[in-house]
Amino acid sequence: xxxxxxxxxxxxxxxxxxxxxxxxxxxxxxxxxxxxxxxxxxxxxxxxxxxxxxxxxxxxxxxxxxxxxxxxxxxxxxxxxxxxxxxxxxxxxxxxxxxxxxxxxxxxxxxxxxxxxxxxxxxxxxxxxxxxxxxxxxxxxxxxxxxxxxxxxxxxxxxxxxxxxxxxxxxxxxxxxxxxxxxxxxxxxxxxxxxxxxxxxxxxxxxxxxxxxxxxxxxxxxxxxxxxxxxxxxxxxxxxxxxxxxxxxxxxxxxxxxxxxxxxxxxxxxxxxxxxxxxxxxxxxxxxxxxxxxxxxxxxxxxxxxxxxxxxxxxxxxxxxxxxxxxxxxxxxxxxxxxxxxxxxxxxxxxxxxxxxxxxxxxxxxxxxxxxxxxxxxxxxxxxxxxxxxxxxxxxxxxxxxxxxxxxxxxxxxxxxxxxxxxxxxxxxxxxxxxxxxxxxxxxxxxxxxx
Ligand SMILES: [Mn+2]
Numbered sequence: 001x002x003x004x005x006x007x008x009x010x011x012x013x014x015x016x017x018x019x020x021x022x023x024x025x026x027x028x029x030x031x032x033x034x035x036x037x038x039x040x041x042x043x044x045x046x047x048x049x050x051x052x053x054x055x056x057x058x059x060x061x062x063x064x065x066x067x068x069x070x071x072x073x074x075x076x077x078x079x080x081x082x083x084x085x086x087x088x089x090x091x092x093x094x095x096x097x098x099x100x101x102x103x104x105x106x107x108x109x110x111x112x113x114x115x116x117x118x119x120x121x122x123x124x125x126x127x128x129x130x131x132x133x134x135x136x137x138x139x140x141x142x143x144x145x146x147x148x149x150x151x152x153x154x155x156x157x158x159x160x161x162x163x164x165x166x167x168x169x170x171x172x173x174x175x176x177x178x179x180x181x182x183x184x185x186x187x188x189x190x191x192x193x194x195x196x197x198x199x200x201x202x203x204x205x206x207x208x209x210x211x212x213x214x215x216x217x218x219x220x221x222x223x224x225x226x227x228x229x230x231x232x233x234x235x236x237x238x239x240x241x242x243x244x245x246x247x248x249x250x251x252x253x254x255x256x257x258x259x260x261x262x263x264x265x266x267x268x269x270x271x272x273x274x275x276x277x278x279x280x281x282x283x284x285x286x287x288x289x290x291x292x293x294x295x296x297x298x299x300x301x302x303x304x305x306x307x308x309x310x311x312x313x314x315x316x317x318x319x320x321x322x323x324x325x326x327x328x329x330x331x332x333x334x335x336x337x338x339x340x341x342x343x344x345x346x347x348x349x350x351x352x353x354x355x356x357x358x359x360x361x362x363x364x365x366x367x368x369x370x371x372x373x374x375x376x377x378x379x380x381x382x383x384x385x386x387x388x389x390x391x392x393x394x395x396x397x398x399x400x401x402x403x404x405x406x407x408x409x410x411x412x413x414x415x416x417x418x419x420x421x422x423x424x425x426x427x428x429x430x431x432x433x434x435x436x437x438x439x440x441x442x443x444x445x446x447x448x449x450x451x
Pocket of ligand 1: 125
């Protein structure tokens with residue numbers, strides 16, 4: 001089928017979709033690998049839509065790992081009938097649905113061999129891929145910021161009322177994909193969100209958003225904060241091995257939330273692949289475009305994403321199979337992604353997080369509080385490195401030399417000292433509050449490493 005004309009109304013699209021599926025056909029609906037809430041919710045919705053309008057039976061399947069604690073809680077609480085793809089017998093189905101990704105993107109289990117002779121339905125809000133027009137039905141691209149938005153509109157147009165579980169799943173799909181509508185959204189996204197509010201189980205959403213976290217999660221988080229480096233406004237981190245690939249985007253989300261960070265780029269090692277995740281907190285940039293540009297050099301890799309968030313998966317090659325080779329490959333990829341943001345290779349690395357406070361020393365007088373420390377309260381200052389060196393395993397494992405950088409005295413912000421003196425605060429708390437504005441911009445050079 002040629003690409004669906006985006007000028008078609010939702011009613012017209014639904015009609016075309018329903019014409020593609022025969023009554024009673026068996027449908028396999030598939031998310032992308034390591035699915036996010038948007039993919040899970042929209043896949044479930046397509047199954048329900050075809051069940052209601054065509055009397056189809058459907059199986060909801062996913063590839064990869066259901067990693068994020070939020071997503072696991074979502075599936076458990078809403079009793080979503082997800083089946084791992086390795087348990088699926090493809091001969092049992094006439095129709096395959098692919099949601100929130102497209103056949104050409106390699107982040108899903110619907111390989112051409114598995115889907116040969118079956119009708120493909122693809123619905124995705126990410127930019128159109130040329131091969132999607134070969135699907136029996138493809139509604140891809142468009143102005144929707146989530147696939148759940150499209151499916152909410154489909155259900156509405158078809159007169160199918162979602163039950164509480166489905167409505168909650170779709171609501172959470174939209175909420176999480178748009179970060180509470182905080183990212184650029186279309187009128188359709190707003191409509192779908194408000195349409196779902198009265199149908200949603202809000203206590204369930206709250207429970208999903210605050211799930212119990214495995215203790216191993218904190219280990220990874222600690223490691224991430226320890227390892228992360230900052231080049232100007234670009235935070236990068238090689239997580240090394242992770243227990244679920246979802247930790248890579250999760251850490252990227254955390255890093256990009258830091259003050260003064262525009263880009264967060266995180267890589268991790270999971271089974272035979274490098275997982276990379278990019279976040280950008282500035283609407284003038286597109287993480288999706290950047291990652292697609294970089295992945296072009298790697299024919300075995302795949303990438304997807306849009307404005308503020310994107311990801312890539314790159315299998316290790318024969319040449320990079322050894323543990324050292326894997327590390328080298330990851331850091332090379334990380335470096336390429338970082339440089340693609342426009343960063344100069346000459347920029348020096350800083351620690352992402354300041355060194356922990358020393359309990360035995362008095363709190364710094366300049367009101368640094370929990371913010372970035374000046375060199376005086378920064379006992380660990382690593383040797384200098386540019387991004388070129390940071391990707392060299394030797395350089396990155398270099399022991400901190402413990403000496404303050406030569407530039408240190410310059411960096412004690414004069415205004416901060418003055419402010420602190422002028423206002424003559426008697427208590428440290430006051431100093432912290434008053435002095436805060438002068439430290440809101442991280443005193444970068446303080447933690448910069450000298451060559
Ligand atoms: Mn999505």
